[in-house]
Amino acid sequence: MKDTESITSINDGGSRVFFKRPLSVVFICIYSSAFAIALVIIAFTAIDFMDFIYGFSIIFAIFCAPLFILFLILLFLNIKKHRRRTKGFGIGAAACLVAAVLVLISGSLIKDQTLRAYENFENKKYEIAIKYYDYVIDKDYEAKVIEAAKVNKDKALEEIKKAQNFKSTGDIFFKYGLYSRAESEYKKAYDTYPYLKGIKEYMEKALAMKEKYGENTGEMDYVLFKDNIKFLAVAGFPGNWGKVKTSNPLLAEFRDIKLEEGSFFEGGSEMRASGTLAGSSEIVNCLDSTEGLFVFISAYLVDADGNIKWSKDGYLKGDSPFIKSGDTKQLSLVSHISAPLEKGDSFFIAAYIKRDLIVITNPSDPECPDADKNIFAVYYKGL
Numbered sequence: 001m002k003d004t005e006s007i008t009s010i011n012d013g014g015s016r017v018f019f020k021r022p023l024s025v026v027f028i029c030i031y032s033s034a035f036a037i038a039l040v041i042i043a044f045t046a047i048d049f050m051d052f053i054y055g056f057s058i059i060f061a062i063f064c065a066p067l068f069i070l071f072l073i074l075l076f077l078n079i080k081k082h083r084r085r086t087k088g089f090g091i092g093a094a095a096c097l098v099a100a101v102l103v104l105i106s107g108s109l110i111k112d113q114t115l116r117a118y119e120n121f122e123n124k125k126y127e128i129a130i131k132y133y134d135y136v137i138d139k140d141y142e143a144k145v146i147e148a149a150k151v152n153k154d155k156a157l158e159e160i161k162k163a164q165n166f167k168s169t170g171d172i173f174f175k176y177g178l179y180s181r182a183e184s185e186y187k188k189a190y191d192t193y194p195y196l197k198g199i200k201e202y203m204e205k206a207l208a209m210k211e212k213y214g215e216n217t218g219e220m221d222y223v224l225f226k227d228n229i230k231f232l233a234v235a236g237f238p239g240n241w242g243k244v245k246t247s248n249p250l251l252a253e254f255r256d257i258k259l260e261e262g263s264f265f266e267g268g269s270e271m272r273a274s275g276t277l278a279g280s281s282e283i284v285n286c287l288d289s290t291e292g293l294f295v296f297i298s299a300y301l302v303d304a305d306g307n308i309k310w311s312k313d314g315y316l317k318g319d320s321p322f323i324k325s326g327d328t329k330q331l332s333l334v335s336h337i338s339a340p341l342e343k344g345d346s347f348f349i350a351a352y353i354k355r356d357l358i359v360i361t362n363p364s365d366p367e368c369p370d371a372d373k374n375i376f377a378v379y380y381k382g383l
Helices: 023-045 049-077 083-109 113-122 126-140 144-175 179-192 199-213 282-286
Strands: 005-011 014-020 230-233 244-248 252-262 270-279 296-302 308-313 330-336 345-353 373-382
Touching: 049 083, 113 126, 113 144, 126 144, 144 179, 144 199, 179 199, 244 308, 252 373, 270 296, 270 345, 296 330, 308 330
Parallel strands: 244 373
Antiparallel strands: 005 014, 230 244, 252 270, 270 330, 296 308, 296 345, 345 373
């Protein structure tokens, strides 16, 4: 017997045959479609695979238990009338039964969300752990469980942020061609959070560049400070100095500063400021690059009313502009003076590093050396 019922109609002397599906078949199609849609929703909203299995178990219990009963009813109703349908409904009922057993077995292996959050945290899968912690916080768990979830969520966020900071520092080193340091920072990021997006590729790229260009990474062209030195914004210097910060602690000291009037180079009224600059032991503790501090010097003289009478920029004497711990180097600055030296004048001199020579690893830090003049030694003398 056929699985469809035929309806014959006569229209304009001819006949047409229509086939009508049984109601049971239509119902099964709709029910199965609803089940498939539910599975798709679970697939897109699940936190991970285990969460998908958990959601699948619930959906299966909601859909397949009634479906199993329905298959049995349809099986007995059609057992004598429709052999093909009977076979199909029997297969469907058996499939539901087998699936139910499998889901029960897999469901027994699924752990509570709190345990899954803990396991993901221990495996450094922090983003997945955070989603589970959010689930625990939003559900009606015990107060102490929710509080623990909040604490662990904050810890996971801190680890992710720490890894992101290591990566950002690595990016800065990579930009300056310091590939060894970049690789080291990327490795720290990977060790902190191995699932940070793209971190393996960044490590491989830094390693490839280091192998290509060797260990000569050009560190002598830049100055790198450690985290224990701070640069604080200060005011009161001439406007053409731009943004000014001074280091804490100071890293060098001006000594034996002398001011002399006369005609030295260009003729006419000139002033010479001379003396020495001594590198302190703090350079070793605060500097993370090997060449020392690249020294720029700026000095000026103002009268009692604050008017600039003399100013000069320059470098240290000698064949190297760098100064290291224990070094003492001479300086001499000569320039035209607009009026003779007199009582009430004030003299200022500063040694500093320009912004474009410093590798800044944390630009968001308000105490980083991002000024136009980052002063590490300053001297004042009143006449």
